[in-house]
Amino acid sequence: MSVVFYLVAALTIAGGLAAVLLKNLVHAALAVTVAFLGLALLFLSLDAQFAGFAQILVYIGAVAILIVFAILLTRGSDLPKDGVFSRTWLIGLAIAAAVFSVLGWAVLRSGPVLPNQSAVPTVTVHDIGVALVRRYVLPLEIVALLLTAATIGAVIVAMHEKGGSQ
Amino acid sequence: MIDKMDQVFVLLQHWLVSFLPANLQAFAAVLLSVIVIVLLFPALFALTTVFERKGLGRIQNRLGPNRVGPFGFFQPVADGIKSLTKEDIVPSSANAPVHFLAPIVLVVAVFMGFAVLPMGRNMVLVDMDAGLLFYFAMGASTEVSVFMAGWSSRNKYSLLGAMRAVAQMISYEVVLLLSSVSVVMIAGSLSLPKIVEAQNQYTWGLPHWYIFTPWGLAGFVMYAIAATAETNRSPFDLPEGESELVAGYHTEYSGFKFALFFLGEYLAMFSISGLGTTLFLGGWSAPFSALTWIPSWIWFFSKLMLSIFVFIWMRGTLPRLRQDQLMNFAWKFVLPFTLLNLMVTALWRFMGEGWERWVVCTAILGVVWVVMGRIEMRSEHFGPRSYRYAE
Numbered sequence: 001m002s003v004v005f006y007l008v009a010a011l012t013i014a015g016g017l018a019a020v021l022l023k024n025l026v027h028a029a030l031a032v033t034v035a036f037l038g039l040a041l042l043f044l045s046l047d048a049q050f051a052g053f054a055q056i057l058v059y060i061g062a063v064a065i066l067i068v069f070a071i072l073l074t075r076g077s078d079l080p081k082d083g084v085f086s087r088t089w090l091i092g093l094a095i096a097a098a099v100f101s102v103l104g105w106a107v108l109r110s111g112p113v114l115p116n117q118s119a120v121p122t123v124t125v126h127d128i129g130v131a132l133v134r135r136y137v138l139p140l141e142i143v144a145l146l147l148t149a150a151t152i153g154a155v156i157v158a159m160h161e162k163g164g165s166q
Numbered sequence: 167m168i169d170k171m172d173q174v175f176v177l178l179q180h181w182l183v184s185f186l187p188a189n190l191q192a193f194a195a196v197l198l199s200v201i202v203i204v205l206l207f208p209a210l211f212a213l214t215t216v217f218e219r220k221g222l223g224r225i226q227n228r229l230g231p232n233r234v235g236p237f238g239f240f241q242p243v244a245d246g247i248k249s250l251t252k253e254d255i256v257p258s259s260a261n262a263p264v265h266f267l268a269p270i271v272l273v274v275a276v277f278m279g280f281a282v283l284p285m286g287r288n289m290v291l292v293d294m295d296a297g298l299l300f301y302f303a304m305g306a307s308t309e310v311s312v313f314m315a316g317w318s319s320r321n322k323y324s325l326l327g328a329m330r331a332v333a334q335m336i337s338y339e340v341v342l343l344l345s346s347v348s349v350v351m352i353a354g355s356l357s358l359p360k361i362v363e364a365q366n367q368y369t370w371g372l373p374h375w376y377i378f379t380p381w382g383l384a385g386f387v388m389y390a391i392a393a394t395a396e397t398n399r400s401p402f403d404l405p406e407g408e409s410e411l412v413a414g415y416h417t418e419y420s421g422f423k424f425a426l427f428f429l430g431e432y433l434a435m436f437s438i439s440g441l442g443t444t445l446f447l448g449g450w451s452a453p454f455s456a457l458t459w460i461p462s463w464i465w466f467f468s469k470l471m472l473s474i475f476v477f478i479w480m481r482g483t484l485p486r487l488r489q490d491q492l493m494n495f496a497w498k499f500v501l502p503f504t505l506l507n508l509m510v511t512a513l514w515r516f517m518g519e520g521w522e523r524w525v526v527c528t529a530i531l532g533v534v535w536v537v538m539g540r541i542e543m544r545s546e547h548f549g550p551r552s553y554r555y556a557e
Contacts, residue, residue, distance in 0.1 A: 053299040061306025125296045
């Protein structure tokens with residue numbers, strides 16, 4: 001367990017660092033994909049099959065491709081002469097560090113509060129499905145509605161304005 | 167005896183593994199299965215290339231390969247030696263690391279899909295609770311490799327081919343997923359062996375395959391269309407349209423790297439046919455209860471090769487679509503129909519046993535199929551083709 005964990009963690013962190021540090025935008029996008037894969041493997045090593053596969057399906061299959069399309073369709077893969085680093089990277093670093101410390105603090109403090117579970121609960125995909133359509137059906141439907149609205153909005157934005165009568 | 171034949175590979179694996187010390191046995195069993203998968207499907211690929219070229223030759227009224235070995239059956243050996251000894255050319259402006267990684271990522275991702283396919287009774291490498299999800303997760307990863315190949319070649323034809331391929335794969339992946347969801351709704355499981363078990367029952371000697379239900383037939387047709395598009399096979403092979411794009415995203419690959427792309431394409435075809443077989447055609451179960459004495463793995467691979475034959479047949483018969491036709495077809499016909507099929511499946515599930523659900527579901531699907539087809543073909547005018555620039 002621990003060897004696998006350290007290997008996967010190293011892969012994830014390397015992917016994340018490469019995504020930030022690489023100069024070439026497409027390389028950075030591919031490095032993000034590696035980080036996503038590392039996260040999925042972490043989920044899998046925790047025996048969370050659904051989360052792991054959904055991570056691969058959504059993040060590598062859709063989000064990474066979306067990022068790549070956005071890069072290629074906006075300004076080409078040619079890199080600007082002055083590099084791709086923002087001038088406000090120091091502030092960004094500070095904000096990231098703050099978010100990380102809050103999250104880390106919350107995770108570390110939550111340990112003693114939770115009831116001490118001796119056995120690892122076995123959650124099958126079936127259980128997740130049942131929970132989604134029984135207990136959490138309202139949030140699920142709200143998300144579905146929101147996504148449909150977003151899709152329609154995207155279509156309206158992308159639609160040709162016919163005639164120009166308005 | 168019949169049981170022994172059915173389980174011959176499982177028994178063979180157990181026998182081979184039993185020579186090892188106990189703590190290595192589980193690992194060795196997995197390793198053995200992986201080796202068999204990694205050897206078997208490329209061998210099948212070699213065989214399929216001969217059949218494809220000979221089959222296409224027959225369709226196109228010519229002979230096909232007939233020089234190497236008896237009836238040209240050693241052609242893949244010659245092809246393999248050729249691609250191994252060919253110079254590996256990497257364009258000087260190519261992005262070398264990504265260019266190198268792309269074919270490897272493709273082949274690895276495609277091979278992973280075989281891990282969850284049940285190829286016979288008890289013959290599945292990993293019986294995962296979320297097997298179907300795993301399969302689609304691996305399928306989604308191939309898109310990244312296609313993009314990597316196209317972008318890193320620094321060739322506009324490669325990039326155009328890759329963009330076409332990725333756009334097409336994303337569009338049809340939605341259909342592929344949604345048409346499989348209806349099977350999951352009825353079977354009540356994402357585990358592929360469980361889905362096969364659910365279909366492995368007989369009434370009056372006939373199997374309960376999902377293709378023999380109205381929603382299953384509609385779902386299978388949609389799945390087959392999406393699978394053809396997903397594997398970039400004709401008539402959806404625009405990403406490698408020779409006349410306009412040379413060879414699409416693998417234009418700049420030569421030698422063994424090209425062979426890997428070729429292998430990846432055929433392996434994707436095998437695995438997607440295997441999944442279609444598992445979901446709709448009853449996997450390894452026999453088509454009649456009287457034929458259950460034939461080993462289950464023979465049934466699985468027969469159905470697989472039958473699907474491959476249909477792929478080849480379609481390639482020899484249908485002309486290639488245009489990009490706008492491809493996208494319109496995906497988003498305006500196939501996707502709405504698949505969504506409707508999902509609702510019909512739910513209706514089927516809740517109407518319970520009886521003949522009513524057969525009539526109602528068939529009627530809904532049939533009427534919508536005809537009406538949607540009529541409406542969408544209304545604006546099409548068939549006549550002599552007009553050219554804008556090439557007159």
